[in-house]
Structures are given as structure tokens and as C-alpha cells.
Amino acid sequence: MNDWTSDAPTFAVVGKTNMGKSSVLSTLLEIDNDAILRVSDTPGETTRCQALPLEFDGKEQLRFVDTPGFQRAQDAMRHIQAMHGEGSPNLETLRRFVAEQKDQGELVDEALLLEPIVEGAGLLYVIDPSKPIRDDFIAEMEIMRWTGRPRMALLNEKGENEERLAEWKARLGSYFNLVRTFNAHRARFEERRRLLKSLLEIDEEHRARIENTISLIDEEWIQRREESAEILMDFLSRAMSHRESVQLDEKEEELEHRKERKKEELTKNYYASIGKFEKKAYQKLLKVYRHKLLKVDLSDEHFTGVDLSSEETWQKWGLSRSQITIAGGVAGGVAGAAVDLGSAGLTHGLGTLFGALGGAAGAFFKGDSLPELKVDAGGVSLAGQSSKALYVGPPENDNFAWILLDRFLHHYREIISRSHGRRDEALVERQEKDAGFVRGLTRDRRNKIHRWISQQTKTEEANFDAGVFHEMVEIFREIEKT
Numbered sequence: 421m422n423d424w425t426s427d428a429p430t431f432a433v434v435g436k437t438n439m440g441k442s443s444v445l446s447t448l449l450e451i452d453n454d455a456i457l458r459v460s461d462t463p464g465e466t467t468r469c470q471a472l473p474l475e476f477d478g479k480e481q482l483r484f485v486d487t488p489g490f491q492r493a494q495d496a497m498r499h500i501q502a503m504h505g506e507g508s509p510n511l512e513t514l515r516r517f518v519a520e521q522k523d524q525g526e527l528v529d530e531a532l533l534l535e536p537i538v539e540g541a542g543l544l545y546v547i548d549p550s551k552p553i554r555d556d557f558i559a560e561m562e563i564m565r566w567t568g569r570p571r572m573a574l575l576n577e578k579g580e581n582e583e584r585l586a587e588w589k590a591r592l593g594s595y596f597n598l599v600r601t602f603n604a605h606r607a608r609f610e611e612r613r614r615l616l617k618s619l620l621e622i623d624e625e626h627r628a629r630i631e632n633t634i635s636l637i638d639e640e641w642i643q644r645r646e647e648s649a650e651i652l653m654d655f656l657s658r659a660m661s662h663r664e665s666v667q668l669d670e671k672e673e674e675l676e677h678r679k680e681r682k683k684e685e686l687t688k689n690y691y692a693s694i695g696k697f698e699k700k701a702y703q704k705l706l707k708v709y710r711h712k713l714l715k716v717d718l719s720d721e722h723f724t725g726v727d728l729s730s731e732e733t734w735q736k737w738g739l740s741r742s743q744i745t746i747a748g749g750v751a752g753g754v755a756g757a758a759v760d761l762g763s764a765g766l767t768h769g770l771g772t773l774f775g776a777l778g779g780a781a782g783a784f785f786k787g788d789s790l791p792e793l794k795v796d797a798g799g800v801s802l803a804g805q806s807s808k809a810l811y812v813g814p815p816e817n818d819n820f821a822w823i824l825l826d827r828f829l830h831h832y833r834e835i836i837s838r839s840h841g842r843r844d845e846a847l848v849e850r851q852e853k854d855a856g857f858v859r860g861l862t863r864d865r866r867n868k869i870h871r872w873i874s875q876q877t878k879t880e881e882a883n884f885d886a887g888v889f890h891e892m893v894e895i896f897r898e899i900e901k902t
């Protein structure tokens with residue numbers, strides 16, 4: 421029985437120690453967990469082979485094997501040549517080499533890394549092309565050629581060195597069936613997909629299975645986008661319909677400054693609640709994209725004072741003043757339109773016009789003041805005595821929802837761009853200096869979304885809108901290309 425290969429097409433990831441083999445696999449298979457797949461700056465970190473299945477619905481579609489790095493390639497090369505005698509060593513010689521060395525030989529790393537290959541695995545040879553080509557690399561490539569297995573070289577460039585890159589490509593070309601670039605720290609979905617597609621070129625025998633795997637990851641990606649759109653809409657809807665309220669006692673009702681104090685308290689609570697909703701939404705998004713290490717930098721309090729009190733936030737994020745005025749006008753017009761059924765074309769009826777004016781005025785941004793919330797005082801009867809409750813939320817400024825949307829899109833991009841192979845500082849930070857995305861949306865899209873947002877402020881039940889959902893999915897798809 422084989423230890424490393426299975427019914428699934430298997431590919432061993434090999435190369436000199438510290439070239440980024442484990443990182444490449446972490447990124448390809450979206451494993452950001454050192455307990456499962458250890459990535460480290462210390463060479464020789466991986467000391468044994470590890471099978472890593474690519475599974476869908478519990479079925480192993482493809483299998484990758486992480487291997488220890490080459491430590492003494494030149495010694496291994498000479499040893500294998502001596503074992504073989506005349507001519508070029510073949511798979512049979514390598515099999516004998518593995519059997520001889522894997523338990524207590526001096527070339528144990530070389531034996532262990534070759535084991536899955538002699539058992540039938542194809543191989544992905546990882547190289548950092550910013551390193552100079554030395555004899556030990558040539559020995560590694562030579563041994564890889566002796567295996568006769570389907571093999572591809574992957575350039576995982578850690579530094580920058582254009583000159584060497586060309587030299588490496590030329591050299592690798594004579595040992596490998598295919599040479600491709602795959603950067604463990606930068607590769608996103610498209611690059612991961614391209615790598616799987618390249619397997620088709622080296623492994624004709626498993627074409628059907630590899631193609632099937634690609635269509636499964638495609639479907640899965642579409643599903644993730646849709647889940648993200650649901651998370652986003654749920655968040656916006658929740659945020660816009662949210663109100664904080666408190667029962668006013670008689671004094672608070674009568675004394676204006678006490679009422680004002682209550683309002684301030686509620687305002688603080690309101691933003692804290694929005695912060696919690698937002699945090700929850702990002703946590704869900706991280707889960708959808710399988711990030712465990714990555715965290716979103718969002719303290720529950722960050723809404724009070726920090727972000728929203730800065731005029732810069734209101735100016736750079738969300739829609740521009742004129743866009744919000746137009747969108748607000750369109751959304752305002754929806755309410756009025758009911759009175760105005762039948763009139764169409766350029767000449768608006770009276771109902772629509774009033775609606776539009778009200779909406780536009782409400783959407784206008786007022787200077788640099790702290791975000792004011794809408795306030796509502798409602799009558800309630802409590803234990804026979806009638807008293808009033810104070811309700812606050814959402815902000816007067818209609819750009820609020822757009823700022824939330826923009827920030828979500830920004831984080832979406834950060835999250836999908838973060839490769840799982842990275843183990844460094846894992847924080848998606850707020851980038852206030854960056855501009856958002858929503859200003860670039862078509863007017864039609866902005867209006868459609870704004871209309872839905874305005875509806876959310878008026879209802880407590882989240883209401884799903886298939887048209888807006890499709891727009892959101894499409895926006896994600898476009899952002900992924902940026």
C-alpha cells in the first residue's frame with residue numbers, strides 16, 4: 421500500500437528548504453493555520469511529508485503533499501548515480517534510494533521528499549527566482565528529471581530580481597514540462613485557479629478529474645460571493661432600521677437639557693450597536709473566505725468620535741454630495757409617486773416633485789457637525805400612565821449607509837486579496853486615506869441601491885430585494901478584478 425498517494429491525482433510540492441513550499445500550499449488550499457500547515461522562516465521547518473486533500477463534499481478531488489526541503493541535493497545526486505551505475509538513473513533507482521535512506525540514512529530529507537513521487541505523484545518544484553542559480557539547484561532539477569513524472573516549476577518570487585528571473589526560466593525550461601509563476605503572498609483566486617488549470621497541461625491522464633475540480637472551485641466562489649451579498653444586505657438593513665429608545669420620565673420630558681442628555685446617551689449607544697453589527701458582518705465574511713488568522717480592526721467604540729466625526733470620512737467615503745442629492749431625490753420620489761400614478765415622461769406630476777424635493781433636502785450634508793441622528797418622540801402608555809419614549813437613529817445624513825457600504829466593499833477587497841500563505845501581521849485596517857468604490861457605480865445602480873436603503877430605514881423587518889442582491893454580487897465581481 422502506498423503511504424502518500426490515493427485514488428485522487430496527487431502532486432508533491434518539492435524544492436530546497438525555505439523556498440516557500442508550505443506557503444504555496446497554504447495559499448493554494450486556503451489553509452492559514454500553522455497547526456495544520458507550518459510556515460516558518462527557519463529553513464528545515466517541514467520534516468515529514470503531509471498529505472493535504474482538496475475536498476468537495478467530503479470527496480477528495482485532488483491531493484497535494486507537502487514535503488521536507490532538499491538539504492543535500494548534490495550528495496543525493498552523486499549517491500543515486502553511484503547506486504545506478506552507467507547512464508541516467510531512473511525511477512527504479514530512486515525507489516531503491518528511498519528504501520535505503522528514509523529510515524536512518526544520511527540523506528533522509530531527500531528520501532522522504534522523493535517517496536510520494538516514486539509512489540506515483542506528479543510534482544511541483546518551488547523555486548525563489550531571486551536566488552542565484554547554484555550547483556545544488558541544478559542537482560535538485562536533475563533528480564526531478566530522473567523521476568520522469570509530470571512536473572511543473574513554480575516561481576515563488578520573494579524578492580525582486582528581473583535579471584535572474586529570465587535566467588531561471590530558461591534553465592527550468594529544460595528540466596520541467598511547464599514553468600509558471602505563483603506567488604504565495606500575493607496569489608488570489610484567479611491565480612489559484614490558473615495553477616489548477618496548469619495541472620491539465622502536465623497531467624493529461626487526469627484531465628476529467630482536474631477539470632471537474634476547477635468547475636467545483638468556480639461554483640464555490642460564486643456561492644461565496646452570494647453569501648457575501650447576503651451578509652452585506654443583512655448588515656445594511658439591520659443598521660438602517662435600528663433605533664435606540666428609552667422611556668422618558670416626567671422631568672426628562674419637561675426639562676429640555678435632560679432630554680438632550682438622554683439623546684446623547686442614546687446616540688452613543690446607537691453607534692456602538694452599529695459597530696457591533698458591522699463587526700459581526702465582517703466576522704461572517706472572514707468565515708466565508710476561510711480566514712482564521714485575519715482579523716478586522718474594529719473596536720465597538722470606533723464609531724463614536726473616531727470615524728464619523730471626521731469630515732474627511734464623510735467627504736471621501738460614500739457618495740459625493742451631488743450623487744447623494746440625486747439618489748435621495750430619486751428615493752424620495754418613490755414615496756410621492758403613489759399619488760402620481762399615470763404621469764410619466766419629462767413633465768413630473770406634482771406628487772413626484774414634492775417627494776423629490778423632500779428627499780433631496782434630507783440628503784444634504786450639513787457642515788462638519790457630529791453625525792446627528794433622527795429623533796422621534798413617541799407616546800406610550802405605561803402602567804396606566806401615559807409617558808413618552810425617545811427614539812434615535814439612523815443619522816440625518818443619508819450618506820451614512822453609503823459609507824457603511826463603501827467600507828464593506830473596501831474590506832471585501834482586502835479580505836479576498838489576502839493570501840492564506842501569509843502568516844505576518846494579520847489585520848485588515850481601516851484605510852481612511854483610500855477612496856471608496858461607490859462613487860464609481862453607475863447612476864442607475866446608485867439609485868436602485870439608495871431606494872432600497874431608504875426602504876430599510878422605514879421598516880423593522882429586513883427586506884430582501886433580488887434586484888439589489890444581483891447588483892451587490894456584480895459589484896463584488898467587479899471589485900475582484902481591481
Ligand SMILES: Nc1nc2c(ncn2[C@@H]2O[C@H](COP(=O)(O)OP(=O)(O)OP(=O)(O)O)[C@@H](O)[C@H]2O)c(=O)[nH]1
Nearest residue numbers: 437438439440441442443460461464465466489605
Ligand atoms: N515575501 C515573501 N515571503 C515568502 C513567500 N513565500 C514564502 N515566504 C516566506 O519564506 C519563509 C519560508 O516559507 P515556507 O513556506 O515555510 O518554506 P518551505 O519551503 O516550506 O520551508 P521548509 O519546510 O523549511 O523546507 C517563510 O518565512 C515565508 O513567510 C513569498 O511569496 N513572499
Ligand SMILES: [Mg+2]
Nearest residue numbers: 441442465466
Ligand atoms: Mg515547509
